[in-house]
Amino acid sequence: MSKPKILIVDDDPDLRRALRLRLRANNYDTVHAPDGYSAIAVAQKEHPDLILLDLGLPAGDGFVVLERLQNIDSLAGVPVVVLTARDPQNNEERALKGGAAAFFQKPVDNTELLDVIRASLTDSRTPGIRPS
Known part of the structure; x- marks a missing residue:
């Protein structure tokens, strides 16, 4: 059995x-994209099992990337976990309503992130996971 592939989209x-x-x-397994524009191209080429998405990206805001991913049939079911330094008060609800499986504010607790990744890969039909 092959390893799950995760696309990391972050400019850092x-x-x-x-x-x-x-x-x-x-x-x-991992692949990466440093900006919003390349995120879509890499996702379409690599067909990841999960996407870690920053919201503050050059060449395409993370919310725009999230929306585009949701509108591509082959990627619409791929869980997207948002990792951002942005204020959750203004962004968490928008990300979850936009289709994100989970929302984390940076810095991220690695144990929690891995737990959410495992849960999202096990059942990507459970939207709105919010780490404690």
Whole structure:
């Protein structure tokens, strides 16, 4: 059985590297995109099992990327977990209503993130997971 593939969409190369190392240590394959524009292209090419999406991206706001992903038939069922430094008060509800499976404010607790990733991959039909 192949490892689940996770697309990391974030403009911070240090964070992408840290996430990649953590995910690979937990038996996930990873691909990445540094901006909103390439996120769509990489997602269509790589067909990830889950997407980690920053909201504050160059070349395409994270909300625009989330909406576009939801409108591409082959990607519409892929769980999207939002990781952002933005204020959750103004963004969490919008992200979850927009189709995100979960919302995290950076910095992210790795254990919680891995738990949500596992849960999202197990049952991507359960929207609106909110880490404690």
